[in-house]
Amino acid sequence: MPDELPLSGIRVTALGETIAVKTGSSQWDAITGQLLLDFEVAEIKGEVVFLDTRPGKKEAALHAAEWYDLGEQLMKSDVKGAEQAYRRALELSPEPYYEAYVDLGALLCEDEGRCEDALRVFDQALALFPDDAVLHFNRAVALEGLGRLNDAIQCYERCLELNPSYADAHHNLAILRDSLGDKQGFVRHLSAYRRLSI
Incomplete structure (x- = not known):
């Protein structure tokens, strides 16, 4: 004692x-x-009220932003960790999280074996943001990685319909047109790319 x-x-x-x-x-x-410890069981007096412990919209948005930031930090050092963080941000966000879709899709597309996964992410994003040029561009890159060149051309063209000054879309489209033997399309898009890159 x-x-x-x-x-x-x-x-x-x-x-x-x-x-x-x-x-x-x-x-x-x-x-x-x-x-x-004394775990004495006693009868409940009055009504039992269960508290809703789910985060509110504001708290969920903050948690999603924290996961997104973690994904950005992990991009160079831990690709799997970054993917998990972006996916968690998408799950938690009360609103469609545009940046998380873009970055997750781009991350997946960097691994040639995961272009199909990237395509699914871009398709989900385009269902929410159908008129976004960046998403159409990134979807075209994923389609190129899958060898679906005609579909990629359509996505690059849609990107340019939405944003005619998207230089990288002109560049990639010029290369695709050239590989398919379309010299006129090659010259047109390469000229546009050069004009926009100056």
Whole structure:
């Protein structure tokens, strides 16, 4: 027993076959010194109200932003971790999280074996942001990675319909047109690319 604790300050009781020492509101096993907790079951008086512990819209948006920031930090050092963080941001966000879609799709597209996964992400994003030139451009890149060149051309053209000054779309479209033997399309888009890049 601690020296500062007078014997008058303790109470010794039996709890079943255990000897318990009690001081104030605390009690412990007299032999092992282990703290004993009292889990007395009592009837509930009144109504039980369950609290909604789900985060509100503002808190969910903050959590999503934190996951997105983590994804950005992990992009160079831990690709799998970055992917998980972006996916978590998309799950948590109360609103469609444009940047997380773009970055997750681009991350997946960097791995040539995951262009199909990237395409799914871009398709989900385009369902929410159908008139976004960047998403159409990125979808075209994923389609190129899958060898679906005609579909890629359509996406690059849609990107340019939405933003005629998207230089990289002109560049990629020029290369595709050239690979398919369309010299006129090659010259037209390469000229546009050069004009916009100056």
